[in-house]
Amino acid sequence: MHESLVAVNDSTVAGLGRLARFFGFSEVMGRLYGTLLLSPEPLSLDDLAESLRISKGSVSMNMRALERWGMAHEVWMRGERKKYYEAEPDLWQVIRNVLNGRERREVQVALEVLDESVEKLKSAEDELSPEEKELAEFYLERMDDLQAFFHVAQMALETVLGTESSLDFEEITKIDIG
Amino acid sequence: MHESLVAVNDSTVAGLGRLARFFGFSEVMGRLYGTLLLSPEPLSLDDLAESLRISKGSVSMNMRALERWGMAHEVWMRGERKKYYEAEPDLWQVIRNVLNGRERREVQVALEVLDESVEKLKSAEDELSPEEKELAEFYLERMDDLQAFFHVAQMALETVLGTESSLDFEEITKIDIG
């Protein structure tokens, strides 16, 4: 294979490995995704293990994770016993899968915890000493800031998630962070 | 201290620890930030070590990291030898610091690498066999997708970074991901 093709493959696989790490996935997941993305044909577990020089066990586990996140899909090859995979090529679909399955829940939980905290502070007010009351006031201000923050994050998320494969950035840029 | 205040402090510190992890920082950084955020007074390294039950060495290192990221600031206390810190309370300022110092560079590098890849593939065209040529075509399509993706990411970043402390979400929602 020509040097240029190898070089481009290498840097792309490495770059997607970095990106995966950045998004809190294992580097191997990103590299598997990259390998599949640059393959015109679906690849088997053995193909992938050979290409990335890692054990088949690792490939199996990481491919299953990729599948769960909708980053890769199994492909049936006629007359073949092996499992074959191909990458989900729509990067925005991938992003939406991840945001929907992970960030959304995180933000949801954060907002719930903040609500509870505010509730707790308000209903305990009577039992507090003057100093404690002052601190509770301070806490409430900070809870407010955090709530505002997560609220904007939630709006941004819902906006991205609410778009079809072709997200119009006009939608995103209308959230008031103030 | 009243149970409710302790509970709110605990869950907030834990939550910000989670958030820090999510953003690729150490959990301790997030917990330090949370502790400072919920303290009306600046805290010393010893205060923080005691509050989080971790070694002073760890506090020192992590606080320096927080400072580098503009998530906390040193505060001079008259008549005190110790260093005191307080949290940067503007979460959007924190986000901008991080995006500006990290994501921005990442996206920049990614786009440069992609440019190089496209260049490499185009200039190697003459030397390629017919099969290789076909693969190069395929690679170019994928590079295109990746470029489009990072380009949108770049626009979104620049939009957030270009806002003052009060980001108008209208700005964000105008980027065309198509």
Add this chain to the structure above:
DNA sequence: CACTATTTTTAGAATATTTTGAATGTAAGG
């Protein structure tokens, strides 16, 4: 300038994560 309170660095210990290869499980083909 030496003393002391404090922070920073660091090397090693403790912990957590990832990787691997062998054992086990599963299903297609005969």
Add this chain to the structure above:
DNA sequence: CCTTACATTCAAAATATTCTAAAAATAGTG
């Protein structure tokens, strides 16, 4: 069914990360 070609699981080993406590460095004070 039995065999075989594969995929998956798992426990041990390798690696990476984080934490600590003690040593080194720094800076404020008399």
